Amino acid sequence: MTGRDEPLDLLEPLEPLEPLWMLAANVVLWRRHGEGGQGQRPGTRMFKGGSKVYVHYRTSGWEECQVIGRPRHGRPYRLAFVATRHLYGFRPRLVRSPAVLRVAASSDFGGFRDEAEAREDAVAMEHLAWELRSGAWPDWPHPEPCHCHECLALRPRR
16 A cells, blocks of 8 residues: 555656557558448448558468557557458558557567668558458449448549
8 A cells, every 4th residue: 555655656657669660551441341242331340440550460361460559449559450451551650659669569579670661561561452352352243332442442532
């Protein structure tokens, strides 16, 4: 039991963490699901559509990524596995946020060495995500009206 005169250890500042180069991406606004991709859902189960996430780890097939982001319900950053096809707009970012760096430090992820290496990976991930999205239901037509990422990207802005 602590008295009023004793200092609290919780108020001590944490030592600063070194910035890391990571890939940032956004969650697709709408995704196709169900039989033949005829259904549509906003975002993913964990993240709202358009949420910014940081790619933390990729599985061996690169079809899933472990990402760090703020979930739909809750404030603190969390780790979650998300299908790569549900992400878009991969870009390199030098992460300085202490909250994101603490979550990233909880595992063995070391980040990228420099921006050039991260940029190469971002281009490869964007291409792979597009291939996975377009190949998920190759023989099924899009529902009408369709709000999936490909259809929203092709639709002219008003």
